[in-house]
Amino acid sequence: MSAVQLLLVPLALWALQASLCHGACVEVDSDTDAVVNQGFKLGCISCKMRGEVPAEATVEWSFMPKGESEFTKIYSYEDLMSDIPDERFYERLDWNGSKKTKDLQDGSIYILNVTWNDTGTYRCIFNRTLTFTSYEFHTNATKIVNLNVVPRLTRGIASILSEVMMYVTIIGLQVWLVVEMIYCYRKISAQGEEALRESAAEYLAIASESKENCAMVAVTE
Incomplete structure (x- = not known):
């Protein structure tokens, strides 16, 4: 194999990989260290396995503070509308997921002005409805984020x-x-x-x- 061929093979593989991954959904775990008094993205991605099937999804976030044993609903997103029922997070949560679609795959939210009290466990639940020709199929997925608030990132x-x-x-x-x-x-x-x-x-x-x-x-x- 010539030197030119050796150079072209990696480039061809990279181009093939890029073409296959273009527009694809990739489930990436959320970061877990948030800096106090700064913003932080709580990541939650649930990829739809049947990309050709029409679907709609809703996202619900719950929070369990450190030292407690029960989750409390803090955020929901449905029909392009959000709701923040927990006053601790009122005007501090913003949608950071899929835009302008009901077929949600990214249900991430953004916390504004992180406080020490935000330390704890966050639960993200995807409820998805797949619409087939003669029936509907309901699925759900749960993601857990254990958030630790720190004075600065190291x-x-x-x-x-x-x-x-x-x-x-x-x-x-x-x-x-x-x-x-x-x-x-x-x-x-x-x-x-x-x-x-x-x-x-x-x-x-x-x-x-x-x-x-x-x-x-x-x-x-």
């Missing part, structure tokens, strides 16, 4: 190690690519030199044969 060991490994992988791939290119270049050069040697040997053989023929003609004369 990078964890896992995050640092992940970043280091990412850079090590990138550097390793670049070194491997350079080595492969050098190998291909040397192989092509060696093949070129071998071809030149064969051409030179063939030329010498032809010249020698021509010289002998000339000598024989001279002797005959």
Whole structure:
């Protein structure tokens, strides 16, 4: 495989992956550390497995403060309308999910001005209705977010190690690519030199044969 082909293969795979993932839903876990007095996104994504089937969904959020044992409804989103029944979160919650559609897949909300009392467990429930030709199918999905309020964000060991490994992988791939290119270049050069040697040997053989023929003609004369 030539160096050009080695470069094109990763690009082709990346393009294929991008085309397959374009517009796709990906369920990503929510962050769990919120900084006090700042905003924070509570992530909740529930992908619809049958993308071709029309559907509608509603989202309901509940909150259980740290040290308590029961959830309390704090937010709901249905028919493009939101409701905040808990006065602790009144005017502090904002919809941050799917826009301008009832077929919700992202049910995230945004907390404004996080307080220490926001520490606890948040529960997000998706209630989805899939509409088939002759019947409706109801499903639900539950996501849990354990929120910890901190004075400031600090990078964890896992995050640092992940970043280091990412850079090590990138550097390793670049070194491997350079080595492969050098190998291909040397192989092509060696093949070129071998071809030149064969051409030179063939030329010498032809010249020698021509010289002998000339000598024989001279002797005959």
